[in-house]
Amino acid sequence: xxxxxxxxALLASATLAAPALAQDGTLKKIKDSGTITIGHRDASIPFSxxxxxxxxxxxxxxxxxxxxxxxxxxxxxxxxxTKYQLVTSANRIPLMANGTIDLECGSTTNNLDRQKxxxxxxxxxxxxxxxxxxxxxxxxxxxDLKGKTVxxxxxxxxxxxxxxxxxxxxxxxxILSANGHPESFLMVETGRAAAFVMDDxxxxxLVATSKAPGDxxxxxxxxxxxxxxxxxxxxxxxxxxxxxxAMVNTYKSGAINGIYxxxxxxxxxxxxxxxxxxxxxxxxxxxxxxxxxxDPAAYK
Amino acid sequence: MKYNWNWGIxxxxxxxxxxxxxxxxxxxxxxxxxxxxxxxxxxxVLGALIGTLRTAPNRWLSRLCTAYVELFRNIPLLVQMFxxxxxxxxxxxxxxxxxxxxxxxxxxxxxxxxxxxxxxTSVRVAEQVRAGIQSLPRGQMMAGTAMGxxxxxxxxxxxxxxxxxxxxxxxxxxxxxxxxxxSVALTIGVMELTARARAMQEFSFQVFEAFTAATLIYLxxxxxxxxxxxxxxxxxxxxxYISAGGAPQAGH
Numbered sequence: 001x002x003x004x005x006x007x008x009a010l011l012a013s014a015t016l017a018a019p020a021l022a023q024d025g026t027l028k029k030i031k032d033s034g035t036i037t038i039g040h041r042d043a044s045i046p047f048s049x050x051x052x053x054x055x056x057x058x059x060x061x062x063x064x065x066x067x068x069x070x071x072x073x074x075x076x077x078x079x080x081x082t083k084y085q086l087v088t089s090a091n092r093i094p095l096m097a098n099g100t101i102d103l104e105c106g107s108t109t110n111n112l113d114r115q116k117x118x119x120x121x122x123x124x125x126x127x128x129x130x131x132x133x134x135x136x137x138x139x140x141x142x143x144d145l146k147g148k149t150v151x152x153x154x155x156x157x158x159x160x161x162x163x164x165x166x167x168x169x170x171x172x173x174x175i176l177s178a179n180g181h182p183e184s185f186l187m188v189e190t191g192r193a194a195a196f197v198m199d200d201x202x203x204x205x206l207v208a209t210s211k212a213p214g215d216x217x218x219x220x221x222x223x224x225x226x227x228x229x230x231x232x233x234x235x236x237x238x239x240x241x242x243x244x245x246a247m248v249n250t251y252k253s254g255a256i257n258g259i260y261x262x263x264x265x266x267x268x269x270x271x272x273x274x275x276x277x278x279x280x281x282x283x284x285x286x287x288x289x290x291x292x293x294x295d296p297a298a299y300k
Numbered sequence: 301m302k303y304n305w306n307w308g309i310x311x312x313x314x315x316x317x318x319x320x321x322x323x324x325x326x327x328x329x330x331x332x333x334x335x336x337x338x339x340x341x342x343x344x345v346l347g348a349l350i351g352t353l354r355t356a357p358n359r360w361l362s363r364l365c366t367a368y369v370e371l372f373r374n375i376p377l378l379v380q381m382f383x384x385x386x387x388x389x390x391x392x393x394x395x396x397x398x399x400x401x402x403x404x405x406x407x408x409x410x411x412x413x414x415x416x417x418x419x420x421t422s423v424r425v426a427e428q429v430r431a432g433i434q435s436l437p438r439g440q441m442m443a444g445t446a447m448g449x450x451x452x453x454x455x456x457x458x459x460x461x462x463x464x465x466x467x468x469x470x471x472x473x474x475x476x477x478x479x480x481x482x483s484v485a486l487t488i489g490v491m492e493l494t495a496r497a498r499a500m501q502e503f504s505f506q507v508f509e510a511f512t513a514a515t516l517i518y519l520x521x522x523x524x525x526x527x528x529x530x531x532x533x534x535x536x537x538x539x540x541y542i543s544a545g546g547a548p549q550a551g552h
Contacts, residue, residue, distance in 0.1 A: 090498060093507045097303040117304050117505035149405070154486070154495055155502030160315040174405050177495075179487040186386060192401045192408070233302050 026102050026232070026239040031075050038064050039087040039101035039231075043181075045205040046263040047125070047228070048106040052270035056084050059263035060105040060230060063124055063250060067103060067230070070246030089155065093117060096231055103230055103243070107202070109157050110229035110294040119240055120229030122247035122290045126282040126299050128222035129158050131195040132188060132203045134215055139195060141221045142169070151176040151184045151193035161224050162197045181206060188216075195219075199226055201277060208273045225282065225296040244292065251287045309506045310513060321500055322513065328496035329517055331406070335413050335490060336482040340475055342418035347425025352455060354426065355433045365426070372423040377484050380420055384412040385488040406490065413485035421478045428470050432463035465536055472529040476522050493517060 030036050040056040041048040048058040065082075072080045085101050092108070095101045096118055110120040131150065133139040139148075142165065152159035154177040166173045176193055178184040185206045187193040196203070200218055207216045230247075232240050250256050262268075264277045279287075282299045291298055310322040319327070354365045372380070389397040403411065436459060444454030464471075486495035497514035501507040 089502060090507070093501070093505055094303075098301045113503070114505045116306070149402075151489075154489070154491070155499035157503075159499075160503060164315070176405050176408070177489045177491060179489070183487070190386065190390065190401065191398070192389075234304065235302065 026236050027071070027075065027242065029099065030071060030080065030102065031077070034077070034079075035081040035083055036068055036071060036103070037083040037085050037101045038068075039085050039092060039095060039104040039106070041088075041106040042086055044107045044202075045209070046268045046275060050270075056086075057269065058105075059259065060107070060124060060228075062259045062262070063247070064103050064105040064230065066250050066255070067121075067243050067246045070249070071242055074242045092231070096233060099233075102239075103232060105230050107199070107228050108231055109199075109226045110292070111157065111296075112294045115234075115294050117234065118231045119234050119236070120231055120292055120294065121240060121243045122251070122292050123227040123229050123283075123286050123299075124247070125201065125228040126280060126286060127199040127201045127226045127228065129161055129197065129224040129226060130200040130203060130222055131197045131219045132185075132207060132216050133195040133219070134188065135217045136215070137194055139217075140219055142171070142219075142223065145171060145173060145195060147172045148194040149174040149176060149192070150195045150197055151178055151187040152197040153178055153181055153184045156198070157224075157226065158197050158199065165223060185210065197223070201275075204275050204277055205273075208275055209271060225299045227286075227294070227296070227299055229292065229294075244290075248290045251290050256287055303508065305509070306506055307509055309504055309509050312504075314500070315503050321504070321510075324500065325493060325496050325510075325513055325517060328491060328493035328514075329521065331410075331490060332479065332482050332492040332494075333521070335410060335417065335485055335492060336475075336479040338414045339417035339421055339482070340478050342414070343421035343425050343474075343478065346418070346422035348429055348460070350422065351426035351429025352433065352460065354430045357451075369423040369426055372419050373427075377416070377420050377481055378487060380416050381413065381484055381488050384416040385409065388412070409485070409489040413482070413488060413490050417478065417482060417485070420481070421474060424474050424477070425471065428467045428474065429463060432467035433459055435466060436462055462538075465538060468529070468533050468536070472526065475529070476525060479522060479525070480518070 038056075038061070040058075040061060043049050044058070044060075046058055047060040048056060051057045068080060068082055085095065087095055087101065087104060087106070092101075092104050092106075096104060104118075107125070108114075108120075110123060114120075131139070131145070139145060150162060150173050152162055152175065159175070159177055162173070163175060165171065166175060176187065178187055181198065181202060184193075184196045184198065188196045189210070198206075200222070203218050207213050207218070210216065230243070232243055250259070260279055264275050264279075267274045285299070293299075310325075311320050313319070314321050314324045318324070350365045350368060354362050354369070356362055375383075389400045391397075392400070401408070440458055440462065441454060444458045445451075449457065482490075482492060483494035485492055486498070491499075493514055497510045500510040504510070
């Protein structure tokens with residue numbers, strides 16, 4: 001029995017000893033250390049990803065650089081070192097909680113459940129849950145999917161929604177889950193699934209970078225609204241205020257238009273593909289009236 | 301650390317609405333055990349056969365088995381999963397390939413996972429069996445021949461019964477590996493324990509609670525397996541030959 005007890009004791013102490021670090025606010029931490037750490041993604045095109053020189057770039061990264069400038073001005077520091085830390089969907093919360101990263105710049109959906117754990121600044125993109133299918137299958141609406149096999153990426157809000165809709169509307173779908181977006185898309189490509197349910201902006205970039213972009217169509221029906229936000233630590237009122245002000249300034253000054261056009265209406269690295277996604281009505285509303293709401297109803 | 305602990309999350313309803321999160325994880329454990337057990341049974345049979353044939357006096361047969369072992373143990377399990385799931389249906393004739401792709405979930409991903417894990421584990425079992433056979437004193441084989449037993453009879457009645465007793469402890473390890481390796485099946489869409497822990501943290505953002513729960517479930521399951529195997533070891537031991545827990549005294 002001893003090894004068992006030992007293992008349990010180790011586990012217990014590991015979980016209990018944890019809440020001790022980073023009690024002070026993020027602003028103080030940045031002031032003391034002279035550095036700010038940005039969490040970024042590896043393949044969330046065009047929000048946050050590695051370009052051909054293995055540098056983290058993207059729409060959310062450009063917004064974060066403006067936030068860093070605002071923090072520097074607020075702290076009256078001549079310069080702040082910016083560090084980059086790759087995060088995944090599995091480690092972004094622990095790294096934010098233990099103080100490794102100060103901002104998470106990617107494509108994370110802001111919702112009320114998640115706000116129990118982290119805070120989000122002003123929404124930087126509004127996407128919708130749609131599906132992609134082969135053009136030859138001629139699928140456009142939710143009803144068209146009746147009785148078909150569909151795929152979504154495991155652990156996303158999207159797979160959760162299609163599961164709920166399937167039950168509510170008696171669609172008789174067979175729902176597969178894949179490990180990552182490329183695998184999900186591969187399932188449609190190889191004919192294992194008729195459609196891939198995901199945030200439409202991610203579908204656009206998957207189609208644009210696929211072998212035959214002309215073969216795929218994205219559904220007309222939107223299943224839900226998903227606001228994306230940059231994550232900051234929960235309960236850090238002072239830091240969030242500075243970050244929010246920087247975002248509002250970006251929107252009000254019109255700087256957002258240039259940044260948006262650079263990533264959504266022009267060719268982007270690494271392959272020089274133009275996603276060609278004009279600003280949607282929902283996001284235009286956010287730019288006019290900035291909000292950090294995690295409630296989809298606020299974006300209708 | 302600025303983390304909002306909420307152990308109560310385990311007793312909150314998961315978003316699909318089917319059950320509380322703890323139950324959701326336990327259903328995952330069910331799939332983990334289903335995949336691992338099915339794979340283990342196939343692996344034991346195949347492994348025993350291949351391992352035995354590697355020690356057989358037929359050179360071509362043993363070379364063939366060596367090739368099989370080297371093939372399956374030198375490719376990462378993750379890569380093998382992808383090959384079985386994504387590549388195999390494309391290599392088959394169109395009709396068979398489509399049939400595999402259209403298997404209803406969860407079988408479409410569970411069957412390749414079981415097959416993949418079974419073959420991967422079988423070569424590890426085969427190596428244990430070969431090592432076990434070769435650790436026996438040569439006299440046992442000779443004694444079998446001297447008594448007029450044929451080669452298969454010698455293997456079946458003399459060599460293999462001793463071999464399996466000797467390799468029972470490392471086989472227990474292999475079974476535990478098989479249970480843990482089944483988590484790789486999440487990459488092809490099997491919603492087993494690890495996959496469900498990941499989904500739980502994504503839905504609720506309570507990442508530490510999700511993975512701690514999964515860790516404890518794995519630990520408890522594996523400890524139960526260890527205890528069960530200890531009992532088996534004690535039951536089947538040959539008195540005076542192998543003492544349970546001690547080193548096998550197989551030499552002269």
